[in-house]
Amino acid sequence: xxxxxxxxxxxxxxxxxxxxxxxxxxxxxxxxxxxxxxxxxxxxxxxxxxxxxxxxxxxxxxxxxxxxxxxxxxxxxxxxxxxxxxxxxxxxxxxxxxxxxxxxxxxxxxxxxxxxxxxxxxxxxxxxxxxxxxxxxxxxxxxxxxxxxxxxxxxxxxxxxxxxxxxxxxxxxxxxxxxxxxxxxxxxxxxxxxxxxxxxxxxxxxxxxxxxxxxxxxxxxxxxxxxxxxxxxxxxxxxxxxxxxxxxxxxxxxxxxxx
Amino acid sequence: xxxxxxxxxxxxxxxxxxxxxxxxxxxxxxxxxxxxxxxxxxxxxxxxxxxxxxxxxxxxxxxxxxxxxxxxxxxxxxxxxxxxxxxxxxxxxxxxxxxxxxxxxxxxxxxxxxxxxxxxxxxxxxxxxxxxxxxxxxxxxxxxxxxxxxxxxxxxxxxxxxxxxxxxxxxxxxxxxxxxxxxxxxxxxxxxxxxxxxxxxxxxxxxxxxxxxxxxxxxxxxxxxxxxxxxxxxxxxxxxxxxxxxxxxxxxxxxxxxx
Numbered sequence: 001x002x003x004x005x006x007x008x009x010x011x012x013x014x015x016x017x018x019x020x021x022x023x024x025x026x027x028x029x030x031x032x033x034x035x036x037x038x039x040x041x042x043x044x045x046x047x048x049x050x051x052x053x054x055x056x057x058x059x060x061x062x063x064x065x066x067x068x069x070x071x072x073x074x075x076x077x078x079x080x081x082x083x084x085x086x087x088x089x090x091x092x093x094x095x096x097x098x099x100x101x102x103x104x105x106x107x108x109x110x111x112x113x114x115x116x117x118x119x120x121x122x123x124x125x126x127x128x129x130x131x132x133x134x135x136x137x138x139x140x141x142x143x144x145x146x147x148x149x150x151x152x153x154x155x156x157x158x159x160x161x162x163x164x165x166x167x168x169x170x171x172x173x174x175x176x177x178x179x180x181x182x183x184x185x186x187x188x189x190x191x192x193x194x195x196x197x198x199x200x201x202x203x204x205x206x207x208x209x210x211x212x213x214x215x216x217x218x219x220x221x222x223x224x225x226x227x228x229x230x231x232x233x234x235x236x237x238x239x240x241x242x243x244x245x246x247x248x249x250x251x252x253x254x255x256x257x258x259x
Numbered sequence: 260x261x262x263x264x265x266x267x268x269x270x271x272x273x274x275x276x277x278x279x280x281x282x283x284x285x286x287x288x289x290x291x292x293x294x295x296x297x298x299x300x301x302x303x304x305x306x307x308x309x310x311x312x313x314x315x316x317x318x319x320x321x322x323x324x325x326x327x328x329x330x331x332x333x334x335x336x337x338x339x340x341x342x343x344x345x346x347x348x349x350x351x352x353x354x355x356x357x358x359x360x361x362x363x364x365x366x367x368x369x370x371x372x373x374x375x376x377x378x379x380x381x382x383x384x385x386x387x388x389x390x391x392x393x394x395x396x397x398x399x400x401x402x403x404x405x406x407x408x409x410x411x412x413x414x415x416x417x418x419x420x421x422x423x424x425x426x427x428x429x430x431x432x433x434x435x436x437x438x439x440x441x442x443x444x445x446x447x448x449x450x451x452x453x454x455x456x457x458x459x460x461x462x463x464x465x466x467x468x469x470x471x472x473x474x475x476x477x478x479x480x481x482x483x484x485x486x487x488x489x490x491x492x493x494x495x496x497x498x499x500x501x502x503x504x505x506x507x508x509x510x511x512x513x514x515x516x517x518x
Contacts, residue, residue, distance in 0.1 A: 042301040049308065049316050050329070057308050070309075070407070148329070177518045180439065184517065258443065258517050259436045 004028075005250060009072075009080050012248075018082045018097050020137045020244035022129075026120045029182065029253055030246040031058050031071070031111040032223030033081060034230075035099075035239040038063055041108040043151025047229060048110065050148040054157045054225035056181045058249070061109040068111055071249040077109050083242035085227070090234030099239055107239075112223040113182035114246050115160050117253045121175050127168045136207035137244040138162070140224050144196025145187075147225065155229035158204070159187060159195065159219040163211040169218050176220070181256045188219040195219060205243040263287075264509055268339050271507075277341045277356050279396045279503035281388075285379045288441065288512055289505040290317050290330070290370040291482030292340060293489075294358075294498040297322055300367040302410025306488060307369065309407040313416045313484035315440045317508070320368040327370055330508040336368050342501035344486070349493030358498055366498075371482040372441035373505050374419050376512045380434050386427045389468045396503040397421070399464035399483050403455025404446075406484065414488035417463070418446060418454065418478040422470040428477050435479065440515045447478040454478060464502040 008025045011017045021030055036044055048055035059070045066077045078100045086094040086102065096102075116138075119129050131138050138160050145157040164172060169189050177185040192200045200217060201208045205224050211217060230238045241247065267284045270276045280289055295303055307314035318329045325336045337359045345353040345361065355361075375397075378388050390397050397419050404416040423431060428448050436444045451459045459476060460467045464483050470476060489497045500506065 042304070045301070045304055045308065046319055049304065049319055060305055060308055174518075180517055258439055259433075 005248060008248060009075060012082050013076070013079045015097055018245070021082060021246045021248060022116050022119065022138065022244065023132055025248050027252055029058070029071070029249045029251040029256060030114040030116040031249055032114050032226070033077060033241040033247050034110045034112065034226045035077070035107050036235060037104065037237060038106045038108055040152070040235050040238075043153050044110065044226070046150035047147070047153040048112065050150050051157070051225065052180070053183065053187055053221035054147060055223065056113040056183060058111040058113050058181060063108055064105045066103065066109065068109070068249070071111060071251055077247065078103055081241050081245055081247050083245035085240045085242050087227070087230050087238045087240065089236060090231050095242055102239060111247060111249070112226070113256070114223050115183045115220045116246060117182040117256070118176050118179045120253060122172060125171055125175055127164055127172060130163050130209045131207065134209055136209055138206050139203040139209055140205035140222050140243060141195070141197045142204045142228055147229065152235065153229045153233045155225070155232035158222045158225040158228050160222040161200070161203070161217045161219050163209065163215040163217050165214060166216055169216055172218055178257045178259055179253065180258055182253070183221045186218050186220050190216045192217060264507060267507060268334060271341050272335070272338045274356055277504070280341060280505045280507060281375050281378065281397065281503065282391055284507050286511055288317070288330070288508045288510040288515060289373040289375040290508055291373050291485070292336060292500040292506050293369045293371065293485045294336070294366050295494060296363065296496060297365045297367055299411070299494050302412050303369065303485070305409035306406070306412040307371065309409050310416070310484065311439070312442060312446055312480035313406060314482065315372040315442060317370040317372050317440060322367055323364045325362065325368065327368070327508070330370060330510055334506075336506065337362055340500050340504055340506050342504035344499045344501050346486070346489050346497045346499065348495060349490050354501055361498060370506060370508070371485070372515070373482050374442045374479045375505060376441040376515070377435050377438045379512060381431060384430055384434055386423055386431055389422050390466065393468055395466035395468055397465045398462040398468055399481050399502060400454070400456045401463045401487055406488065411492045411494065412488045414484070414491035417481045417484040417487050419481040420459070420462070420476045420478050422468065422474040422476050424473060425475055428475055431477055437516045437518055438512065439517055441512070442480045445477050445479050449475045451476060
């Protein structure tokens, strides 16, 4: 862990940062979080394994442990994300900044790669990230692509979208293909209608951003997909990160590069 | 499924092929098999997720189903591998060519990528595969690398080894990096002692092959790793493929290429 990650994590832990984490600790791998009771863990783990574009697994904690010992052994998943969502029977009932009071000994925590991780290499290749420029959260949409179901879990794939010039989209395919564990290559370029997205200006999660003339929307699998599955499958209790409010691990983005 | 895969599969199903599957149906993805009762499935699935270099998951079947519907929907895992191993309490008790009589309704089957899959691209790049030339099974070794444990499962990483010229080893890194779901890049090049391998002429699984002057041994993670974990962790009953006697899926090797 570097001073930068430690500083950011301590700020989040102290409740001094409850905003989205894009651009925070650049170069470090960010992760989506799903916490659920052991009785749902096999089905949900299988759901992730069967849907690796949307739910690439970075780590699964031991039963009852809130410490992600492979990706951030000094962190605590109960306090070290800026914002959490509590789902009961598939309904979002609350957003909180600390889940210590909700913790159960039968919890298993899954960390799923986040596309924020490959934004530094995109920026270094001269590809601007619109929502960062505009100071917003990334745009996320439910699609008409059905995830491969697993046990009780089923639901649509959720995608994140970044508008860019077509030549940048080609370069972005090359750059992000190196990082399959944080969603890898895009799943679609160009036509929101083909994904069943009716209005690109109305994302299901996060904020809308400007799409300029000559730009195409580029879509990646998104770790908010589990939240759509939770809404569809209605397990009794699940805790997740709030979209855009990720867990920052100790790992560099390059630790996950395949080539 | 092509005529080639169907022909090979029918031959195996009829008991007419009980040899290793290397070079059989070239270009198609081959898989290691682990079948275990549901009570062990969560721990073993987690073991695979935590050890993706040795145990990259291709598919996990639904409870009680012997049909791998994602990778070979017309196949049957009870009959379509040339040879199986039955382990009881961590001991190899039997090798059979059909497991229909052993099938249980509480079985879950896991298919793990096999490095035979990337041998066609190696050959196409002019890299000879010694054990194929010599008509033997690939050499496999237990190493001193401990897998990340998960629940009851722990044990050493098993590797496969192919000798080649050093310039071919560099090309082989490039070629196999494209295929993380069939073990991806090598885990070691050059010095068996660093992996705790005392005698390269005495593999723990498969056959020994000739290493010529000027060649280096190149080691990849191997899907026999679960069998070492089963021996170490002693679950009541597990069925696996016999090393080298793989399941042939309907998928082309290119279906798994990251770039």
